[in-house]
Amino acid sequence: MGKLERNKKEKNTTLLQTAFELFTEKGFAKTTISDIVNRAGLAKGTFYLYFKDKYDLRDQLIIHKTGQLFVRAHHAIAGKEVNGFENKMLFVVDFIIEELKKDKALLTFISKNLSWGIFKHAFENTVTEESQQFYAYYLEQMKKDHIVCKEPDIVLFTIIELVGSTCYSCILYEEPVSMEEYLPYLHQVIHQILAAFTNPEN
Amino acid sequence: MGKLERNKKEKNTTLLQTAFELFTEKGFAKTTISDIVNRAGLAKGTFYLYFKDKYDLRDQLIIHKTGQLFVRAHHAIAGKEVNGFENKMLFVVDFIIEELKKDKALLTFISKNLSWGIFKHAFENTVTEESQQFYAYYLEQMKKDHIVCKEPDIVLFTIIELVGSTCYSCILYEEPVSMEEYLPYLHQVIHQILAAFTNPEN
Amino acid sequence: MGKLERNKKEKNTTLLQTAFELFTEKGFAKTTISDIVNRAGLAKGTFYLYFKDKYDLRDQLIIHKTGQLFVRAHHAIAGKEVNGFENKMLFVVDFIIEELKKDKALLTFISKNLSWGIFKHAFENTVTEESQQFYAYYLEQMKKDHIVCKEPDIVLFTIIELVGSTCYSCILYEEPVSMEEYLPYLHQVIHQILAAFTNPEN
Amino acid sequence: MGKLERNKKEKNTTLLQTAFELFTEKGFAKTTISDIVNRAGLAKGTFYLYFKDKYDLRDQLIIHKTGQLFVRAHHAIAGKEVNGFENKMLFVVDFIIEELKKDKALLTFISKNLSWGIFKHAFENTVTEESQQFYAYYLEQMKKDHIVCKEPDIVLFTIIELVGSTCYSCILYEEPVSMEEYLPYLHQVIHQILAAFTNPEN
DNA sequence: CATGAATGAGTATTCATTCAT
């Protein structure tokens, strides 16, 4: 990668990062391209060399940020000894919840987009290649623990949607209860889902 | 209610209705106040007598539309003979899913707002009084079937969040599968949730 | 004056008073008719029964407030023993300066309108009849002290304009100096003016 | 100064000039930003690149126009042989009065803002640097004629305020008399002021 | 007389986008 190439990559990253800061500070609608380039120390025209428009930027950002979350979860579990498939799922869920509790701005931004969408876009976009690694890991761990599951996608989808939506409500609004209080119920529901749709072989 | 009073109520309803049409036709962001008042046949200033701004209108509309959905579900089940609490829950869920399948514009609009928030705001706003009737009905039916449930709120919350988010993905994007295909799994998960958190007395 | 008549007079006064409060609080341009009638506890339409528009109200108010200031000055001197015409003039000037120092909101409002205009409008409007009393008093005192002055109007005009404009700058902005510091100079100038344009008879 | 720089300066001047025309034609309140940019042949957005809002423009304009008036007076006297400090002051006063008589629109616009304020803001703003030249000239001429004056600021302030306010009334409304008629009195008062507060050395 | 809901022309202001430098 030449100096020019590196320079461009850097500007792109700066714009994404700056935009994320502003989106979480003032919200997407109230953030203007001017705000972004001003803080990034770039010219307005430069923005359009990297993104089609504000929506393009946002979409890239959601995918990027959600992907990173899965990557971190994946890294975290890679360094731990966790026994059994269900415990691995619960570990990942807990990890993500912790991350979102620590970073409410992130939760607000990815909002209800922490959903199956991240995998859905996998084919269109190389950015989510990291998310794919998580998906591969999920399938692999099932196999490793001799779990038989006819529809692994549906199980993962159900869990992700459930975690995503309840995080939003419990962490940001503590409604109907705080996430601390809700967590045991969430674990129990995940347990039930896995029990219903997967069978340990033999 | 005097003539004037009735007139005001009517204008409010007209604005809500017209705005809903436009939001579902062109989307919230692309709908202007001018669009709304033009189609409603009212003056611009009149809009501001009823709503603070476009966002205020949208929020009222989401609550209104979601409330109506629960009201319709409530009415529907009132006219049917459905045995047992779980079956009643499934009936309501199916009813709502059917409504959203028939009216994708509605689904797009209430988007991921079909959530616990509608009940949460109950105390602040009389609009959702209808939703409260549904909530009361839910508790009453539990009692009637001698269901013991320590945390009925959490159970309802979990189910609503799950249904809300999966509807969005399955109905609008058929991801990871269509709603027809997903429905049996959804039923099964609901069954598991009820099994785990409620006990038929004796 | 019948009850109805009294009622009307009262509403008029309320509107003037309320408007004055708001003009001094938020400024003329930022005060709306709505603001005025809301605080006055009257209906919007009622405003138009008493005033042509906001400008009409303002003009009446300036005349009213400036007139009152002269009336108070007049009353103040009526109760005191002050010897000689020049001393009387200085007493009135000092009185007005003191009043404006105590009530900067009033000074800001009548702004640079503390000027000959108040007498000029005398013929058009009965409201300033009080100001006329002051003018009559001024002429009378001259005669009483056997002062000969070919152009009493011009002398009074010069003094009023000078006092009005310097008050504005010295009291509100302390520019170039505070009113305390400026006062001796002002007295001296007034003395010079009287010395130049009036002659004690014999 | 590059082409771009020159271009910007030119646009700024065009906007100021056009705005002044409109303000004097239709008044400040009735002149809209649209009016200004339309006549200036610029886009609306361009206005906001140069001025915060209409009030900002007006304030800059008042300072600009008042400053120019002093500059012209300064230039005029520079070309003349006028003997003695008092005669110089009277020349300047007469010059300004003549200018305002010829350009009543200008008088209406700067209204009662022909005051000490123009010097007060001098330190904050480079626009009035020209006014400063006049002020320096005033002090210099005093020195040259060996005039001793403890408070030259107060003397100048008094004269400016007096001239400003009386011009407004006499020129625009001919109240209480026309400026022609008032002028001898004004000269006399200025003479008295100088006599009272300055002493020719020796 | 009093009301206040309705009006809608009018206005300031924003901001994504372009393009000459």
Next chain:
DNA sequence: CATGAATGAATACTCATTCAT
């Protein structure tokens, strides 16, 4: 590639005024 001045359509919102009740 990068810039940032210029654009101007688009839009939210205000508020003096009217008039049916």
